[in-house]
Amino acid sequence: MGGCKITVLLLVMMLWLPHGLSMGNTCSASVLEARRFFELQNEQLRRRFHEEFLSGYNYNTNVTEANRQAMIEVYVRNAELNKRLAQEIKASDYIQSEDADIRRQADHLSKLGASALNADDYLTLQNAISSMQTNYATTTVCSYTNRSDCSLTLEPHIQERLSHSRDPAELAWYWREWHDKSGTPMRENFAEYVRLTRKASQLNGHRSYADYWVQFYEDPDFERQLDATFKQLLPFYRQLHGYVRYRLRQHYGPDVMPAEGNIPISLLGNMWGQSWNELLDLFTPYPEKPFVDVKAEMEKQGYTVQKLFELGDQFFQSLGMRALPSSFWNLSVLTRPDDRQVVCHASAWDFYQDSDVRIKMCTEVDTHYFYVVHHELGHIQYYLQYEQQPAVYRGAPNPGFHEAVGDVIALSVMSAKHLKAIGLIENGRLDEKSRINQLFKQALSKIVFLPFGYAVDKYRYAVFRNELDESQWNCGFWQMRSEFGGVEPPVFRTEKDFDPPAKYHIDADVEYLRYFAAHIFQFQFHKALCRKAGQYEPNSSRLTLDNCDIFGSKAAGRSLSQFLSKGNSRHWKEVLEEFTGETEMDPAALLEYFEPLYQWLKQENSRLGVPLGWGPTDKIPSDCCGTFST
Numbered sequence: 171m172g173g174c175k176i177t178v179l180l181l182v183m184m185l186w187l188p189h190g191l192s193m194g195n196t197c198s199a200s201v202l203e204a205r206r207f208f209e210l211q212n213e214q215l216r217r218r219f220h221e222e223f224l225s226g227y228n229y230n231t232n233v234t235e236a237n238r239q240a241m242i243e244v245y246v247r248n249a250e251l252n253k254r255l256a257q258e259i260k261a262s263d264y265i266q267s268e269d270a271d272i273r274r275q276a277d278h279l280s281k282l283g284a285s286a287l288n289a290d291d292y293l294t295l296q297n298a299i300s301s302m303q304t305n306y307a308t309t310t311v312c313s314y315t316n317r318s319d320c321s322l323t324l325e326p327h328i329q330e331r332l333s334h335s336r337d338p339a340e341l342a343w344y345w346r347e348w349h350d351k352s353g354t355p356m357r358e359n360f361a362e363y364v365r366l367t368r369k370a371s372q373l374n375g376h377r378s379y380a381d382y383w384v385q386f387y388e389d390p391d392f393e394r395q396l397d398a399t400f401k402q403l404l405p406f407y408r409q410l411h412g413y414v415r416y417r418l419r420q421h422y423g424p425d426v427m428p429a430e431g432n433i434p435i436s437l438l439g440n441m442w443g444q445s446w447n448e449l450l451d452l453f454t455p456y457p458e459k460p461f462v463d464v465k466a467e468m469e470k471q472g473y474t475v476q477k478l479f480e481l482g483d484q485f486f487q488s489l490g491m492r493a494l495p496s497s498f499w500n501l502s503v504l505t506r507p508d509d510r511q512v513v514c515h516a517s518a519w520d521f522y523q524d525s526d527v528r529i530k531m532c533t534e535v536d537t538h539y540f541y542v543v544h545h546e547l548g549h550i551q552y553y554l555q556y557e558q559q560p561a562v563y564r565g566a567p568n569p570g571f572h573e574a575v576g577d578v579i580a581l582s583v584m585s586a587k588h589l590k591a592i593g594l595i596e597n598g599r600l601d602e603k604s605r606i607n608q609l610f611k612q613a614l615s616k617i618v619f620l621p622f623g624y625a626v627d628k629y630r631y632a633v634f635r636n637e638l639d640e641s642q643w644n645c646g647f648w649q650m651r652s653e654f655g656g657v658e659p660p661v662f663r664t665e666k667d668f669d670p671p672a673k674y675h676i677d678a679d680v681e682y683l684r685y686f687a688a689h690i691f692q693f694q695f696h697k698a699l700c701r702k703a704g705q706y707e708p709n710s711s712r713l714t715l716d717n718c719d720i721f722g723s724k725a726a727g728r729s730l731s732q733f734l735s736k737g738n739s740r741h742w743k744e745v746l747e748e749f750t751g752e753t754e755m756d757p758a759a760l761l762e763y764f765e766p767l768y769q770w771l772k773q774e775n776s777r778l779g780v781p782l783g784w785g786p787t788d789k790i791p792s793d794c795c796g797t798f799s800t
Contacts, residue, residue, distance in 0.1 A: 204264055204272045211255060211279070212560035218248045219522040219561055227519055229300075231503045231530055233307050233511040242296045249285040249292050256280045271739075278562050278738070283382065286373035287366060295366040298359040302677035305356055307513045311347035314340045324348065324441070325506075325514050325532055333439050333448040338426050341436040342660040348441060349659075353672035360671055361640065363679070364633055371634075380631035383681045386569055388741055395755055396683060399690060400624050400654075402757050403617070406764065409771040410617055411656050412782040414446060416775075417453030432658035432787045435651075442673055443657045444622040447614035455610050455770065456603040462595045465536045471593070475504050475533045478540055481592060482547040485579065489720065489727025492554045494547075495525045506532035515674045516542055518549035518576075522561060527553045541580045548576030556737030568742035570687025570755075575734065577692040578699065581718075584612065588719040599717065602766075609716060609767035616689060617764065621655030623686035628654070628798065629670065630682070638795065644668050645794035652787035653798055659789050691746075693759035698750040702726040715763045 225244040229237040256279060259265070264276035284295055311328060312320040322328055328344050335341055367379040376382045384393060411433070418437055419427040427437065435441075439448030450461070483494045506514060516531035527550045533539050552575050556564055566572040582588055586608070590598030600608060629650050632638040638646045644665050652658050663669060670676050697715060700706035703723035707713040720726040733749040743753045761768070775782065 201267065201269045201272065204267055204269065207264075208272065208275050208279075208560070208562075212275075212562055214251075215255075215279075216522045216561040218251060219564075222248055223519055223521050227521075227528065227530065230513040230517070231507075231510075233304060233513060238300050238304060242293065242300060245296050246289060246293055249287075250289065252285045253282060256282045256285070274739070275560070275562050281385070282370075282374055284367065284370045286370050291366055291369065294362065295370075298362040298366070299677070299679050302356045302359050302363070302671055303513065303674075306352050306671070306674055306677045308511055309348070309352040311344065311351060314343045323514075324352075326534065328441070332436075332441060336421070338422060338434075338437065338660075342434070345436040345441065345660055349667065349669045349672045353669045354667050356671035356677070357643075357668040360668070360676075367679075368634060368636075377635070378631075379634040380627075381635075383627075383683075386681075388567075389743075396624070396686065399755060399757050400620065400686075403620055403760075406761070406768050406771075407617055407621060407655075408782050409768065409775055410613055411784070412775055412780045413771055414453055414614075415656075416778060416780045421452050430781050430784065432652050432656050432784050432789075434660040435657050436660040438657070442622065443651075443655070444619050445615040446618050447611055450611055450614065455606050455774070459601075459603045459607055461607060461611070462589075464540070464589065464594050467594050468535055468537075468540070473535050475535060475539075478533065478535065478543045479504065479529075479547070481540075482544045482579075485544065485583065485721055486547065486551050486727075488722045489730065490724045491551055491727050491731055494550070495527070497524070497526050498528060498550070501526070502528040503530045504533050513674075516546055518546045518553070520553040520557075520564065522564065525554060525557060541584060544580045544583045545576035548579045551575070552734050555731055555734035558735070559737040559739055563737040563739040565738045566742075567736070567738045567740060567745055568687065568691075569681060569684035570691050571742065573685055573688030574691035574695055575730075577688060578695040581692065581696045582699075582720050585717050585719045587717050588721055591719065591721060605716070606767060606770050609764055612716075613764060613767055616760075620686060620689060621657075622651075623682060623689065625650045625654045626673065626675070626682040627686075630676070632798070641665060642795050643670075645790040648787060648790045649794050650798050652784070656784035658787035662789050664791065687755060690755050690757050690760060693763055694746075694750050694752060694756060696763075697759040699723075699726045699730060702729045715759070716766075 221244050225237075225241040229241045259276050259280045262276075264272055265280070267273050267276065284292060287295060309324070310320055311322050312318075313322055314331070328348060331344055332341060364379075367382075371377070371379045371382045374382060376385070389395070415427065415433050416429075418433065419429060421427075422437070427433070433443075435443035437449075438446045440446065454461075479494075487493050503512065506512065512530070512532070514532035516533075517529070519528045519530065521527065529546050529550065531539075531542070531546065533543065549572060552566070552572055553564075566575075586595060586600050587598045589595045629638075629647050632646065632650075633643060642665070644663060644667055647670050648659060648663060659669070674680075675682050693715075696718065697706065699720050700713075700715060700718035703718070703720040703726040705713060705718040705720060705723070706715055729749065733745060736745050747753045774780075
């Protein structure tokens with residue numbers, strides 16, 4: 171009788187347990203077999219990743235047709251192996267395993283992406299993407315002052331003119347030259363890319379490529395959160411936009427910059443209008459409080475590119491984190507080579523073998539690259555911290571985390587406290603006017619970026635979901651840029667033009683909302699690390715977020731290492747809560763960081779009678795399409 175009662179009781183308990191759980195021991199034979207299977211598959215996956223990134227690096231650091239074809243051959247071969255693995259996992263019951271880790275690995279490895287395509291379609295897709303990348307990397311434009319010299323590259327030639335010229339005609343010339351040559355010729359490749367990613371997404375069970383991208387945030391509500399976050403930040407951006415437009419009008423006059431409406435992107439010092447700090451001299455809040463010229467001080471002290479990377483390495487070592495391996499110094503490409511073409515867009519690489527991590531960028535000694543170096547080394551440290559994870563987990567649990575980690579280090583590095591510590595400025599504490607100037611300078615990159623980062627993928631989502639007709643692909647892009655950010659092209663654009671591929675990430679098939687998310691997460695990370703370092707206290711006039719430097723804090727380093735080392739092994743909300751105490755993307759820390767500037771802008775704009783907001787752009791056909799408001 172007793173045995174019968176126990177058997178019945180166990181049966182009732184098993185029926186009561188939630189779906190996906192069982193009374194079984196996690197060391198059961200099926201779990202042990204699954205662990206052996208995934209251990210073997212992760213090792214094979216690691217080798218494939220190593221091969222892929224090596225071929226990709228060879229192409230990016232030596233842009234030739236032979237290297238492009240070699241890279242595609244590797245991608246095609248590995249895509250077939252990835253497809254077989256996903257099919258094997260789906261045919262098994264791993265996704266229903268009693269072990270949570272087995273379920274997570276099975277779920278991740280069954281996401282095929284473009285590998286779901288047949289071999290011919292996959293090859294066509296990779297050719298379309300790599301052709302756009304090659305065009306971007308090799309585009310040159312003609313000089314405004316010498317039209318027979320058509321050898322100017324984006325970096326450093328065009329960017330130098332965008333940064334320093336104050337001639338509206340010259341600025342519009344370079345903007346148009348770049349977009350006409352890097353963007354418009356790629357329309358057919360982009361259309362092929364859209365067609366095949368849509369097909370791949372449907373093969374993966376998604377309505378569109380947008381939905382395929384969104385799934386990596388592991389939150390069905392994440393798009394709504396992005397929209398809500400953007401709306402929270404828009405009042406601050408409108409104040410900044412209005413003030414900058416007012417100052418541009420003062421400098422250029424009403425014929426170039428009307429009192430209201432959109433700002434021509436060519437006037438903003440950056441090809442895409444995603445950062446405006448190259449024009450700081452035109453609208454510094456307190457010009458009588460000059461910025462310390464960090465670049466001049468670096469030149470005075472004989473800084474080299476090597477020195478910039480050594481400083482970044484020292485920063486992480488001061489936190490008790492890993493030093494850069496010797497292979498980094500031997501194998502990275504840190505400056506533009508003279509003997510070959512490279513993709514100069516800065517990027518960090520993990521080769522999934524023997525701590526082999528590298529950076530590829532065309533570094534120069536200036537303030538911009540000083541921060542970019544630290545950002546890219548943030549990616550490198552992330553790679554090193556989670557390299558003990560199986561290949562499937564060697565990544566960030568939220569696409570925005572990787573970019574945020576690079577940026578959170580830069581927040582400390584750009585503080586007056588840190589610049590004084592490394593001998594680049596004399597005063598590590600700013601007076602109130604200098605503080606407003608510094609926050610304004612940062613806002614011209616951090617706040618200005620948000621509408622751009624938001625619009626790039628809102629546009630692609632609309633294209634991927636077929637919500638924007640192909641006959642309106644170009645005007646729809648500019649309508650979004652105008653609607654969300656109040657900027658416009660300097661010249662009229664039609665569907666004979668095609669401007670989205672003039673941005674590298676669109677050519678390279680890089681999901682972009684991660685950068686928007688990173689601009690929010692980085693301030694949450696910064697606040698948590700500053701607390702750990704004893705560098706921040708709420709409502710303190712001395713220990714503020716904008717002058718926190720975690721350099722040398724082993725407590726902050728331990729917290730950051732623990733966060734990074736988990737890789738993608740757990741849901742991002744779990745690791746975020748352990749790191750910051752929060753479970754959602756929240757702009758509160760960002761708004762706290764910039765609060766003194768926001769209050770100053772509101773008061774100054776009111777005093778000057780600055781109009782806020784903007785209407786629709788008149789640089790596209792008036793019958794383009796409806797509004798895209800979130």
